[in-house]
Structure formats: C-alpha cells, structure tokens
Amino acid sequence: MTFAELGLSPKVLSAVTDAGYTTPTPIQAGAIPHAIEGKDVLGIAQTGTGKTASFVLPMLTRLERGRARARMPRTLILEPTRELAAQVEENFIKYGKNHRLNIALLIGGVSFDEQEKKLERGADVLIATPGRLLDHFERGKLLLTGVDIFVIDEADRMLDMGFIPDIERICKLIPFTRQTLFFSATMPPEITKLTQQFLQAPVRVEVAKPASTNINITQKLVKTGSKPWAKRARLRELIRGEGDQLKNAIIFCNRKSEVATLFRSLARHEFDAGALHGDMDQRARMMMLDNFRKGKLSLLVASDVAARGLDIPDVSHVINYDIPTHADDYVHRIGRTGRAGRSGKAFTLVAKGDAKYLDSIEKLIGEDVEWLDGDLSTLEAEDQGDEKPQRGKKAGGKSTSEDSRNTRTRKRKPSASSEADTPQEAKTPEVAAEEKIEKPREERKSAIKASNSKSRARNRDDDAPIGFGDNIPDFMKVPGKV
Ligand code: AMP
16 A cells, blocks of 8 residues: 555645655554544554554645634644654654644643744644643633644553543533544553543554554563662663664663662763653753764663653663553553564563562563563572672672672773672772662661761770870870869
8 A cells, every 4th residue: 555545635745755654554554544534533553653644644634724713723632741742743844844834832841932922823733731731721822612633642641641631621622523533552441431432433443452562572571689789780781781782772760760860870880871751841851852862872761751652763672670560551661662663672670579560561461571581580699689799709608700800890990890780899989879879778777876886885995095095195194274
C-alpha cells in the first residue's frame, strides 16, 4: 500500500514524500482512510508505530477547508505530557509545511501571555495538556464550541496520571457533533468506559496486541544487589560491558528523587549523562531532550512521566534501573528502543525483593524474560549489596589480586573500573562524596557512636597524657590565681 491510496490531499502527500516516508505503517493504513471520512477512530497502538502521523495527516487534509476564528480553535489534541505535546507540534510543522495553519501549544511551565496571543489570533490546531487547557478555559480565553476534530492521545497514560476527570470535563465542553480520534497503547477497563461514553460508532484499529512487546527488542534481566550503591555499580558495569554497542540509553527510575541521585552519580563517574524528570522547568527539559536527540548526551536518566511516548527514533538501549511497579510501564519503557524497524536492547535490573513485579510483567507480556548472566540464585554474597566490601577485600574476606589491580586502576581514573567501584575502596573526591549518600543509615549511626564513645573515654581518663603529653612546659604547671 502507498500513501497515495489513503485519500490524503496532494499538499499532505508532498510533505510526506519530503519527510522520506514511502509506505504507511499499519496504524496509518488502518486509521487514515476512516479519519478522512470523518469517522471516530479507536486506535490501539504503542508509540513508535507511527501513530502520530495517523491522526496528523488526515487532520491536515480535513483542515484545508475553512479557517480559524479568534479564541475558537478548530481542532484540539490532548497529550499527557509537555514533551509529547511539543512532539505533536513538530509533526504538524513537518507534515503541514505546505499549509498555512496557526498552531497553538498550551502546556504548563511557560507563560500564559504568549499562549493567549496565539489563541486570540485563532488556532487551526490546538495542542494541549489537560491542566493548562482548563486553566485557559477558566480565564475565559478559550471557547471549545468550534472544535470539529478532537484527539485524545496516550489515553492510558492520562489514566495513570489522574487526568481522566479533566478529560471527561473537556469532552463535555466540545460539541457532540465533533469527530473523535482516540489512541491508547493498552485498554484497561477505565479507558474502555471512556470510549463507550465519548466515541460514536468508532472504527477500531488495533496494530499490536495490548501490552505486547516489540520483536525487535532483545530483553534481558540483570541480577543486582538491592542497596543503592550495589545497583549503581551494577549499572556502570552493565553500561561498560556493552561497549560500542551502546550508542545511547534511556535509564528509567521509579522516583524523581532517584533520577536526580543516579544522574549525579553517573556524572561523578564521568559518564555523559543527563536527567529528565517532572520537577525540571520546561526549558531545561527541552534542552536536555534536544541534546540527547542530537547525540550530545549518551545517557538519559528519566522518570516514566517525563519519558512516556517520547519520539527519539534511534535509542539503542533502555535500562530499567528500577523494575517498574506497574507492568504496563515496562511495555512503554522498553518501547523507547527498537523503533521504526531498528533493533534495540532492554535491560532490567532485578534485586531480591522485585520478584512480584517481575511476575506481573512476565504475565502481561506473555513470556519469560531471559537473565543476562544467571538469575538471583547465582548472586554472590558480596554482590548482594547488603554488606559493603572492604578496601582490597571481597566481602567474604578473601583479598584478591584482581581487587588490588582494580583499586590501583581506579585511583588513576575513577571511572575506569567497575568491579571495585564501591565507596570504601576508593577515596577519590568523587567516590568519597558518593560515600556520604551511599553508607547505610545503621552503619553511619554506629560509626558516629563509636567515635563519640572514644572521645568520652579519653576525657574520663585523667592520668592519660593529653595535648603536650609528658612534655608540658613548666610555666603551664604554675597554679593560677583565683
Ligand atoms: P510515533 O509512533 O508517531 O511516535 O512515530 C514513531 C517514528 O516513526 C517517528 O520517528 C516517525 O517519524 C516515524 N514514522 C512515522 N511514519 C512512518 C512511516 N510511514 N515510515 C517510516 N517511519 C515512520
């Protein structure tokens, strides 16, 4: 099948050709003809399948007739995150280069004024995150009664982020006669309910089984100790082990705070890393993403919310530093690699307490994921991370020549060794700084206790020489006047 057979306008076809695309992807072939006819579409597709173009191209074709009025956008696209919204805008710019359309992007973290000006001018395409859209609506800067085409993208993500009440409210503000294009990677019951409520006789286009994983992705589990320093050491070892095969990687953490800590640690170990999490301001997020896309950064540490659905076409590796606690997230995370027909690798660090999460992931994807180098039962005591190895010694007490080699190597260059990269072994400033974070609470407490009791003991012992010891100068022995 070709794009020309889908019913797209000549202007759109010419932009698609210029973008270098010759064959529609399955979601495009399935959704575009119905969307052009004005039907509601329920698209079940993961990111990376070409789903953005499957709504952008027919919308552009339909927008060629008519024009926008002030504060009354003609179309509305809802996205769960600012990055996704910006990405959709890029798609409109790329495929709409032969059109003269006003595009307005309403996302949080940037000023209202510019956005209001764009709305005032009249938007053909309004791309928004739900919260910011409702803010503008409540300020009276926006009317949704002129919306003819309404797109809800990444609906399951909206559900995870608690946006469903906002979406229900927005749906009720848009005329009933609109066309609705609805996309979700998975169809949990809440999403099915939403489609029953707000779509009219939709054409269902499903390009992959819900929650299935891409066959281009090689998945592996990596055993690790559960303590943070053990996980960080394992991660560094894993990255170094991949050598040149690792062109770039997105490293997922479950919590924002972990993103920041891991990013600092990688940077200290001289990795070329950046971070992406929800607390960063919009400019910093965009800059970070841009640097990663352009290859100026090779590792991007990210949280799920920040990275969901991002279109970075050429990611060689995804690493789950934390195993996702929601199995759905596993599918979304590893879907960042192996895009557009390329192959990719997805590694998941698994510690002792992670078994239940691993079970639910394997149940969801319908397969067992292989271990990279043995499962958790093969994890040696010193690798568990519950006890930190001593300088030059394995935790079991044996000192090995390998250890002393590693210690020497690392002293020259902190990032050159992985195995011996435990905080106590190396006293470079970087590692010493990390030690502050990495020492377990109990260990820190007992060290403080020991040092306090030592000094107390010294003060109690009146006979012990203090300060000058036995060489106290005579003038100091003269009794003072009271
Ligand atoms: P999406 O699922 O919309 O995030 O798109 C994933 C990637 O596929 C993007 O980098 C698109 O530029 C690319 N893409 C979209 N349509 C096609 C196509 N027909 N052929 C090849 N690549 C495409």
